[in-house]
Amino acid sequence: MATAKMVVLLPGQSISHLTPMMEFAEVCLRRGLAVTVVVPDPTLTAPPFRSAICRYASRLPSLAVHSLPPPPPPTHLGAVHPFIRMQAAFRSQAPSLRDFLRGLPAVHALVADMFAVDALDVAAEVGVPGHLFYCTGANNLAVFLQLPSFCSRSGGDLKDLGDAPVSFPGVRTMPASHLVDGVLDSGTELYAKTSVYCVGPLIAEGETEEERHPCLPWLDAQPEHSVVFICFGSRCTVSLEQISEMAKGLEKSGHRFLWVLRAPPSFAAATGEPDAALSLLPEGFLARTADRGLVVTASWVPQVDVLRHASTGAFLTHCGWNSTLEAVVTGMPMVCWPLEAEQWMNKVYIVEEMKVGIEVRGYKPGELVTADNVDATVRSIMDMESEGRRTVIERALAVKESAAAAWKEDGSSCAAFTEFVKQME
Structure with missing residues (x-):
């Protein structure tokens, strides 16, 4: 039997970059490739990153995980852009990555995070085809x-x-x-x-029954398509004042909601308590909305399971690309509230090109969205009599079918992946 071709993956050090690359790892394994994921020394990564790696290693027994030794401490970085800091971290790993690749019997491809551009030089140096994994649109x-x-x-x-x-x-x-x-x-x-293989969408699978998150039984008890799911990803937060306005708007709307609430980093660091974010809500809010709302302060929720759930009717999102894809493949209408990076660009594609979402009313970058505008937005997306809502839902379902077709045997993503494997021959 021929030895499987080896692909080495170098993921980004944030959950939003790690998750799609791990889904790509699963695609590679299903197609008969051997996969090794190279990650930093565990002492250098955040707990959510380590937990995610462990979840994927448990789910994919044939996946190999290799930890690179700690690099020398960074020098002269100072107050630089986070992307520059991220690139510097990848650059510091280059010598260890080079040694690791040279120590393997054979490597047929290196796939590195979009910010790990120095890894392409390492790949060229050891004679391995190098690729960047661009995990946004x-x-x-x-x-x-x-x-x-x-x-x-x-x-x-x-x-x-x-x-x-x-x-x-x-x-x-x-x-x-x-x-x-x-x-x-x-x-x-x-x-x-500041040759492309389009192999998406790559999204995480849902939870197994034994691992059900506590928010899912709550959703089970809600009417079909009745809940607004509010989540700004694994990292983004809004101001203390904005949290208060969101709460007032949700209460005023009268609609059911599942809200993943994260406090701003400065507040979270000062308190150190996971449920401290609840203190940011208006007095009595939880009691007054107890019959129709659930606020979750955990660092992670099974977003795909929530979006697939029959009770979920709309997704208020920061327009991160992982969240966008997960909404697309589940046919979920979106309410767009971009906060940083390329999210404003994604909002344009969601609202004006794919036409599977609406914008939060009264929103401008850096400005407060009032409770009245939150209320009006929720009502517009959840009003079952709204012609606009019906149009968005129909379009979302059509785009869902298009996304599913990409991974069928004759689909565009399947063909692109085949070409990726051919270049290793």
Whole structure:
């Protein structure tokens, strides 16, 4: 029997980058490839990262996990953009990664996180085909690939354009302010650092029955399509004042809700208590909404299971790409509330291109969304008599079918993955 081709994966060090790469690892294993995931020394990673790695290692017994030794301490980073810090961390791992690859009998491909660009140099040095795993949308990739030529033609900083529309071939026109903040100013460090296989969507599977999260039995008891699910991903938070306005708006709307509430990092660090975020809610809010609402303060919830649940009727989201894909493959209408990075760009694709969601009313970057606007938004997406809601639901179901078709035997993602494997021959 022929030895399976070996693929080495180098994931990003955040849950939003780790999860889709682990799903890609599962696809590789199902197609008969051997997979080794290379991760930093456990002492350098956050508990949620370590927990996620353990979950995938348990679910995929043939998955190999290799920990790289601690790199030398970083120097001269100071107060730099988080993306630059992330790239510096990957760069510090390069010598250990090089030694690891050279110690393997054979490696047929290295697939590294989109920010681990230095890993491509390592791959070239050891004679291994190198690839970057771009875990956000193809529209965003198209924008970033065209940014250098666009900026050279514009003759100035993108930040000077404000909300003026900008257009890139193949991508819907959007306000310049919706681009990632790091590319708006040519004076930043990030601005200077700026064959594709489209193999998505890659999303995590749901929970097993034995591991059911406590929010799922609560959903079981709710009427069909009656619950607004509110979650801003594994990292994003809003201000203390915004949390109060959201609570008042949800209460005023009268609709059922499941709210994953995370306090701002400064507040969470000061208290150290997992349920301290509940103290940020208006007095009496939990008691007054006890018959129709559930607030969860855990660091993780089974989002795919919640989105697939019959009781969930809409998803209020920060428009992170993992959350966007999970809503797409479950046919769930979205309410868009982007907060950072490429999320404003994703909002344009969700609302104007795919037409599977609506924007939060009265929202502008950095400004407070009032309780009245939260109330009005929830009512508009949950009103079963609304023609607009019916249109969004019909469109969401159509896009769900399109996403499912991509992984069928003759689908686009299946064909792209086959091409990825062929280049190893």
